[in-house]
Amino acid sequence: MKPNKSKQVWLVTCWEFMHFFKWKQELISKLIMIAIAAIVYFWQVVKHDDITIYQIALTSQNVVLQNAGQFTFEYVDNTSLSAFELLQQEESKYDAVIAMGSNNPSEQQQLILTVNDKQSWHSSLNTEVLNQYRQSIAQQLNLQPNQLALLQTPVAITQQYADQAIKSEDDVSDTIAIVMIVLMAVGIFTSFGQLFASITGEKQQRVTEQLYSCISAQSWIDGKILGQLLHAIKAMVTAGITGLLGYAFMSVVINDQSIDLTMIDWSFIPWLFIFSLLGIYISTAFIAAVAAAIDDPNHSAKTSMMLLPLVPVALVFMTMDDASGWAMSMLSFLPLTSFVAMPVKMSLIDVPLWHTLLSLLLGIALAAWLRSGAARMFKMGMTMYGKEPSVGMMFKWMIKEPK
Template sequence: MTRWQQVIRIGGFEFRRFFKWKQELFSLVLMGVLFGVSMGWGHLKTALEETHTVAVVAPFELPTLPNIEWQFVDDREQALTGIGDEFSGVLRIVDDATTGYRSDLVVKSNAGWQSRVEASIQGYLQQRKLGDLELTAEQIQVLNNPPSFAITLQNEEDERSSATKALPTMILVSIMVAVFGSFGLMMTAITQEKQQRVTEQLLTLITPSQWMDGKILGVTLHCLKSMATILILIVLVVLVMSVASGDEMTYPAFGAELIIVTLLFAVFGLGMINAMMAGFAATIDDPNHSGRSAMMLLPALFVGAGFGVMDSPQGLLAQILSWFPLTSFAVMPIRVADGGVAWWEWLGSFGVLLLTVYFIRSAAVRLFSLGITMYGKEPTWGSMGRALIGRKQVD
């Protein structure tokens, strides 16, 4: 069996090891149910909420509110004695010629319905105040609408919808999910095999580099699957929210270039991260007691750099990070999604990333070979440093 056949075989095993289609289907159904419940929770809560009777002392009628029943009374002091029994609260509205409308609500204890009453009454009194100024309906509408502020693009092709503007965030969130997923999967895959003492048997059949490359391949494929799932769910959530709010359904616009760039940088970026984690995880003897486990969270900082430049994806710092190989896999796709990146720029950055992946993978293989057969102790930082740079170990 050739080297690449061994790597692909191990990669397929690692992918199937973590990918369980029944669990994936159950997770999707569960997320759909939770999303549906969250969408309808407000309506369900309103439908099941008890009706609150509020005594009102006011010189005019009040708007109708869900689950609120107004009962106008003449004697406020007498109504106050009925709070908790006959009334849930007593509302008073005073029309003062000097200060305008004033209102106060007396209740026995705090409850959620009170904030709804406050917001509704404030809005209603504000509209009455504008009406008392003898303004026309057009003038009232102008006062209610904030001044407009429009941005006109000279290049109409650059005009994008709000869904398209959210693409960089969607991409970065999916990459962050993949990085955290690779941390857990790689840590589990390697430390379990060390604790089960099966490494010697495996090393009689395959080389450490084949073993590690197979793990990188399998875990990277699983992370890409997680990225695709998250992106699809985010798009579905955006579409459902648009429909629920009554807005026009808008799809994010993405071209072939963005798909190619995101896929290339994600595959090799995650491969680089997984190589780092594979090499370092092999040096951990017991993840429950090792102080080194937290070090494997450092790659999350590389993705965090992308969130730090989200507000200015074409700024100087973003340009530097999109060329720096440890952060380019997270920053360059969001720059391409934002627009304004020439083909030669992302292609050059990708070339730098490829070189970095090669050197990191080579160093990780040496570190993996050092730590995978060590039981009961962990290699020293000095021996790890010598392995990374390719120097012989000192006995």
């Protein structure tokens, strides 16, 4: 690429990216993400440093509980007051009241927990009471601790596959694959919306036609593709970080649990990034070529053609249940679908390295051909007014520039 041409491409890339980049919106969104991350961090620190002790009143002698962790249990011999009255007394020191629901040994035992309002520590209290109640019943039945543990331990079912390439369910493979498909759809939708508005608007205002005298169609389309590629990657990264922050918020603040990121295969991230770049490039080139052929965006039937890059996403989603099947294997090598199919397949089963490299090379070859074909369609489409080219004519332009 000549230096002059590279400067032109970079100029168009920067213009295309900054045209849709809003500093105020980006700053607000990033501040919100930082605020959520700060809430998760400080909530976790406060939870570990400040342990509240809760006083629990027991109104039945049949309920025997030992102090444990942040809970202290005390028997209250006051039958004249109900559980609600016991809690709502001005001098009450209790946070909860536990009573026996039924004293009939032939009936299922029931414990009634009365509290003032809903709090996150109630689930921990329920777990502690159930554990101690099980131990009490085990002592009455003369069960040893190991026998009780054996009864409480569910049977472990290990699923084996004749196909050794399939990854175990412990890898949360399905979740990773679905997340990848969603992120890819986010990138494609971002390119679709912005390119549709950009190219159709420029065509109606005849902006591109005036610039053809100083910038070639290839440089213009290269800059537009790269600019939208940066936007799509930004949208995918933002969506991924937002999802992680949402997961962290639900785990730490809502469920009072620690953050577990063991489900993420960090060695797979580089492959995901490479195929995402390739897929967004192919999709953006196709969308730009079709958008250039649209004369009236409000009535054109070709607008629906710009959504065709979402077809590979839908096909992979429908066939991902059989990652070793012929359908997924074909989609993972077909250049039009490999940018979605291959990374999804890699997240579900072990794929030979040469399969991955071959799929990547085929995709790069398609991207190179689409780059030149999109430039030809862009050049012809942006100079046609009043009449849109037919689909057959568009394919001819993709293959060879008319004389």
